[in-house]
Amino acid sequence: MPTRSRKLAIWRALPPYLGGKRRLVGHIFREIDRVVPRRLWGKLTLLDGFLGGGAVSLYAKAQGFAVIATDIAERSVIVGQALIQNSRVTLTHEDILRVAAPSDGPPGRVEQNHAPNTFTAAQARVLDRTLVVAGETRDVAKAALLRLLAIRVMLLAHPMSQVRGGNMGKVAKGEFDSITQSCLPNYVDGLRLTRVDRLWQLAQQINAGVFHGEARVMKTDILGVLPDIPGHVFYMDPPYPSTSSYEREYKVIDEILEGESLPVSPFSRKDGAALLDRVFEKATHIPVWVLSLGNATVSIEELEAKMRIHGREVRSTSIQYAHKASLAAKESRERNREFILVAWDPEAALMQSLSPGMRQRQGEEVH
Numbered sequence: 001m002p003t004r005s006r007k008l009a010i011w012r013a014l015p016p017y018l019g020g021k022r023r024l025v026g027h028i029f030r031e032i033d034r035v036v037p038r039r040l041w042g043k044l045t046l047l048d049g050f051l052g053g054g055a056v057s058l059y060a061k062a063q064g065f066a067v068i069a070t071d072i073a074e075r076s077v078i079v080g081q082a083l084i085q086n087s088r089v090t091l092t093h094e095d096i097l098r099v100a101a102p103s104d105g106p107p108g109r110v111e112q113n114h115a116p117n118t119f120t121a122a123q124a125r126v127l128d129r130t131l132v133v134a135g136e137t138r139d140v141a142k143a144a145l146l147r148l149l150a151i152r153v154m155l156l157a158h159p160m161s162q163v164r165g166g167n168m169g170k171v172a173k174g175e176f177d178s179i180t181q182s183c184l185p186n187y188v189d190g191l192r193l194t195r196v197d198r199l200w201q202l203a204q205q206i207n208a209g210v211f212h213g214e215a216r217v218m219k220t221d222i223l224g225v226l227p228d229i230p231g232h233v234f235y236m237d238p239p240y241p242s243t244s245s246y247e248r249e250y251k252v253i254d255e256i257l258e259g260e261s262l263p264v265s266p267f268s269r270k271d272g273a274a275l276l277d278r279v280f281e282k283a284t285h286i287p288v289w290v291l292s293l294g295n296a297t298v299s300i301e302e303l304e305a306k307m308r309i310h311g312r313e314v315r316s317t318s319i320q321y322a323h324k325a326s327l328a329a330k331e332s333r334e335r336n337r338e339f340i341l342v343a344w345d346p347e348a349a350l351m352q353s354l355s356p357g358m359r360q361r362q363g364e365e366v367h
């Protein structure tokens with residue numbers, strides 16, 4: 001298990017991700033500890049059904065859980081293959097020299113389709129080269145590390161990690177006057193992302209997230225595979241109903257990684273919370289459920305009721321939280337709540353094996 005300073009370094013390996021739980025993992029795992037004590041985690045499996053940017057899976061792995069993680073999007077599966085499933089392979093300086101090597105071949109897919117509108121020609125060439133080298137790499141972990149490097153470059157090239165077309169052409173031509181002043185430093189820094197020293201710095205950040213553990217990552221719809229996946233703790237962090245969709249936010253990245261944009265996940269729809277009923281029905285074999293959800297369309301009481309139907313006992317907390325603190329208006333920051341619910345099957349063998357003192361602690365009032 002990583003030491004404390006290494007634990008802090010592992011976060012820098014991850015890409016910034018919409019709805020990522022990096023700032024909430026301490027809270028989430030304290031809630032899990034109240035129901036299943038930390039000392040048992042090294043013998044248990046945590047299923048992360050909506051892997052996203054990987055924060056929860058990486059933290060669970062660092063805490064000793066065996067991890068199984070799924071996501072429908074390649075952008076997430078890449079993080080999983082690079083950092084969750086991978087325990088030993090890292091990027092080398094030679095890898096970076098290879099991806100940064102000047103190429104005088106014809107423009108690749110990123111340069112053809114996304115330069116100069118979304119990336120400068122130089123950024124696009126590095127992205128193309130990185131993805132080609134990844135495609136030629138047989139080791140799954142090394143190929144994923146290279147693709148993760150490309151994702152990090154795409155996100156870093158844009159202010160607030162919002163990969164959109166529009167301004168990059170002006171940046172490349174030095175037409176800085178027509179760009180919002182607060183965004184300018186980010187664009188200018190982004191021009192340095194093609195340099196070997198900057199790419200190597202990023203590679204070292206990514207390498208700091210590689211450590212030993214047991215994990216498996218799958219690119220799949222969780223609803224399709226859930227009944228067949230074993231596990232002790234099922235962490236659910238679906239796209240929140242009625243919020244901006246991942247597929248719109250990451251359209252360009254998905255087009256580059258998947259060859260096309262993805263259809264919007266039904267979890268993002270206004271009635272997305274209804275899908276949770278189907279998830280719960282398929283997860284009755286897993287003794288402990290943990291759900292993260294925002295308060296946009298559904299109340300904490302409704303969520304508790306959905307879980308209790310399945311004979312679960314439930315502990316729930318609600319905290320004031322804004323995912324994009326810098327973007328959210330003050331009023332909506334104050335309104336936004338993050339619900340964390342832990343629900344367990346009191347009849348499950350795992351729960352029955354716990355001491356009476358532990359079982360009493362589970363029921364203690366939530367503050």
Ligand SMILES: C[S@@+](CC[C@H](N)C(=O)[O-])C[C@H]1O[C@@H](n2cnc3c(N)ncnc32)[C@H](O)[C@@H]1O
Pocket residue numbers: 017018019020021022049050051052053054055056070071072073076220221222223237238239240246265266267
């Ligand atoms: C809220 S994010 C997860 C964030 C993650 N917990 C983190 O800390 O970075 C939700 C993720 O669910 C994925 N997703 C959407 N529908 C899915 C489905 N049916 N099965 C699996 N993953 C899905 C999206 O691609 C997105 O990456």
